[in-house]
Amino acid sequence: MKLIISLLVFFLLLAARSTAQEKYTVSWDYGNTSFREFVDKAESSLPVRFFFRDEWIEGLIVPRFRTCRNLTCILENLFRGTALYYKIDDAGNIIITREIALEASPVDAKVVYRPDRGAAFADSVMRQQKTQILKLEIGRSSDAGLPGNVSVTGKVTDAGSGEPLPGVTVYIEKMKKGAVTNAQGWYFLSLPRGEHYIKFSFIGMQETRVTLKLYGPGEMNIRMKSILIPLGETVISAERNIVLHRFESGIEKISVPELKMLPAFLGETDIIKSLLLVTGVQSAGEGSAGFSVRGGSADQNLILLDNATVYNYSHSFGFFSAFNSEVLKEATLYKGGIPPKFGGRISSILDITTRDGNKNDFGGNTGLGPLTAHLTIEGPLWKDTLSYLFAGRATYSDWLLGLIKNNSIKNSKAFFYDLNGKLSWSPDRNNRISLFAYMSRDRFAFASNTLYEYGNKVLGLNWKHFWNSRFYTMFTLSNTNFSYDIRQYAVPREEYIMTHRINTTAFKADFNHFAGMHELNYGLDLNYHKLLPGSYLPENDSSSIAPSVMQRENAIEGAIYADDRIRISDWLSAEAGLRYSLFSTFGPRTVLFYSTAYPKSPSTVTGERTFSAGEIVQSYSGPEIRASLNFRLGSASSFKVNYNRTRQYIHLLSNSAAVSPTDSWKLCDSYLKPERGDQYAAGFYQLFFNKKVEASAEVYYKNIRDMADFKSGTMLTLVENIEQDLVPVRGKAYGLELSLKKTQGRMRYNIGYTWSRTFARSTGLFRDEVINNGNWYPSSFDQPHDLFITAHYLYSRRLSFTAGYTYITGRPVTYPVSKYQFYNMVFIHWSDRNKYRMPYYSRLDLSVKINGKLKLKRLAHPYWNISVYNLLARKNVYSVYFVRRYDMIKGYQLSIFGTAIPSVTFGFDF
């Protein structure tokens, strides 16, 4: 059927085709060359330009057609029986299309589409037709004969939105020379005088080709038009060459469309889970909240949402991320090479940005997943200048809990929601102001006598101002609040409510100067933290609980930074940055002093000092050096080295392997020192197969000082003097990360393998403060082998397959080694910390997406998504635990998803 239609269209086309283009005589021997070579030859010998997508012509060989002496004849024969069509306009533009034929009308191209093809695609072809070809001159032609290179800089912006475009590849094929635009869209080239043919390319934007006659230094600003962007979705990243040009190693962009392609667990697209498909990122366990970056603990990751800190990033104790993927624009994970403008955490920065509302049309969408329902509305308040975006998501079911084989959990109730709102105002080209708000909330009733409630509230104001084309500032003022309440009704007359709260007000000023070879960033980062470590209040009138409120903590955390990115030559660029951070806690506060001869405990207190309000209790400060070098080794590979120092002034009090939303935050104080991390990393990046496949290898070594661990069995809530339970720990981590990625074409894949080790060593002086005799021991995140493979195969527009496989070495655990009887009870004596390992983790997921008939005029476009989570039904061990059974100790393993979980999703687009 398909073939018949194709042929039919083909003959229609044949009939309509004009013969005017037969003037392009092919005089060279083209036999048995690849199509790309053929195009290159044709473009250089004839006044023609070809437009096509690389993946369409992959493997296409041009045979020798005996009767053909001109271009049309060759293309006619070549494309016969394939899905490809072509069109030649009067200007010599040859536009190749796939599955859609263009009518050969030279001026106003009308698209002839077959009824079962998507309209968006036809639209893109229409736009592609208008591919920009610019002819520009810089300088006076009389200077043409002068020797030496001249510099050309410029800014690349989106013609539609006026937004600067970072990551655009600027490339001069003949010289094998190029650049990539920086975060504000700037690029810099140093070229000899003369005529150059420069390509500007970026995924999702139509390619712009400039024929530049260069006689003197100057500026060349380019506006690129977007192609194929269905509204409401964002196509970013997949920047093919950007990996080579970036200064730092260890940076990963997560694209939202790519994210949506992954098999989603229970239909929820999850930005945090997708991080696990980045080498060097590991999860603490299936369905748990925290993630570990290069062996760091979960609280060493800073999550920024539109530049504001988010303290809790999970719903339902970690099963789902707290971010609604409908509002996300992009996310960048800095696991190494953290730019000086970011700081405050040791291991990584996850910089998430949300998209603006549509400035032209009102729009909205709604949907119902197996667990959540969501609604998004957006549109202009003032056309082209002011827009809004509101999104909400909530659970309507907690059937998932019923699956967990634990009676207390089975009888629990879980509910969560999150809301996002954003107002974006661009009064003119030079100013962008946005006001955004985000909140998330969870209610979790555990076994009917304990109620957990927790959530974030974030409010932010952001102003970007372009002073001139080379100077740009951004100011962010934000307030973020995280709190949890635990209500406990288990003991009559002792019902209580326990509250923990952290509130951070932040001001950030970022300045960016672009000056040709140099790009200067500097700024200020100020945070005011207010922390209520815990309050313990009677829940009702009959409760005899004495209200108690722990000493509040107040602190200022500030930093100034400056950094220079220098393009020293075509093959070498460098970044040198310094961040100087300072932290002060101030009163009112009472600090206890202890005898140094004994471990700190209530009975070894020797005195105390009370600080009055505003008096500085303790200050810490220090420089953080960030430096990197990038060597370009030809057009398809590069080598980078970098060094990072990071400081962290806040700790999450946790003595379990995974973090829980009810863990408390703690600011550094007189006894709890700031964590310091040093990371040395190097990476090698290579593009293969016409730059379609990206391979990378990175190595790192990390050193972390002054981490906090806690004495065994300690309760970490409502602890007034945490130093009594503190076990100071040092950490080190090293690893090798290999990845291979193909993000375009019919067959796409992403393969990552990480070999890494992470160790810790306690540095305490007393027995209770020493773990494993003070020797190095594997930390809870030490999982040496981590392999993931995802593959996506687009069989046709209507059928696609995705498979994902993960293998991870088992988590280290502590096992019982002996038992003893004490007061008629049996207790366990445990092995050295993390001496043993759980069985390995292995999981295969599959999903198939079948699209219904894609008729444009249809109201809705239905599709089916069939997926199987854990296809091999492996009983992956979530945890191992030991229970006393009379006089014996018995070990059990718990698997949360111990079987294959098939799901069928029916959806439709409208």
Added chain:
Amino acid sequence: MMMNSRTWVIFIFITTAGCVAEYIPEIRENDEVIVVKGLITDQPGENSVEIYRSLSIWTSEFRNPIKKCTVWITDDLGNTDTLRKVQDGKWVTDSAEFTGIPGRSYVLSFTSLEKDGMHTYESIPMKMKPVPAIDSIYYKKKEFIISHLPVEGAQIYIDTHDTGDSCRFYRWEYEETWEFRIPYPDVINRTCWGKQKSTEILVKNTSFLESDKVSGFPLKVITNPVDRLLVKYCLSVWQYSLTEDEFDYWQRLQNTVKQVGGLYDVIPASVTGNIYCREDRMEKVLGYFSVSAVKSKRRFIMDNFRGMNMLYHGCVDSTVFGTDPVFMGNGWWLLIDYTDSIPPRRYYTHDRVCADCTLRGTKIKPAYWN
């Protein structure tokens, strides 16, 4: 209106998900460490200190006493009392010489011959805090569902208060004694007393409360279908004062007894107490040297509880009709002798527990029973 791509509903199959399976880890070591169970009180009588070692997880054995030790206790006035060995692993104070006094501090010391020579162990100085008397022990009837049937049991509570607001940290131990009777008239031993000591950590911190008052601390639930509440039941409770350090120890111990190893559970580690090795301050010594004032109280329960299970149902294994002498041989016991009724018959059991209460208790009536 813009075009958009959205997901609409959805249906999902889930077969079964989570599962728990037995897991036997491969453990390559057997670390036997010293455990100390020492308790001195302000009551006259012997105070004992037990010193033993932990044992392999996979044995059902528990005793691993240390045989040779010199054990002594010193107080803050410089008095030293050497303890006397009464059996392997157990040393006691001389009841005539030694009684703890609230307000004083005590240090336990002992020497033991280890692999690398003689080691001296000592506790940190422990101060004895006074303890108030137990105000009351009381119970409420509580209904439980046992094999789909409602059964009444008892929830026992304890109240205490310290007018001086000084104790704040409490620990309790209890011992249950109950009289039980085999419901067959002709068994060899019919009435006995059962005994059981508490097997859980019972501690309470009142420093979060307005006054140093414990009201309705749930001490014990009797839900068991055995015959504890059928005749007469007695709960003896000992209330100990704790220092904050000792309370901390018990609480940490309690936290590690809960299921450990889960992702949100604490990373397990042995809880060490207040005893250190002088030669190697890092050596792990388990257990605790407790110094507590103690008060005790007893509570009897004689009440009717609905639906109590008849433990001796189904005891009859054989019925012999007639009056002829019977020789059932070894392993048969008479339950009821009806040779003088009509028809003459005798009931026998094959299960000695049905005929001899001394298998579950003692025939000796406790002195406090009346």
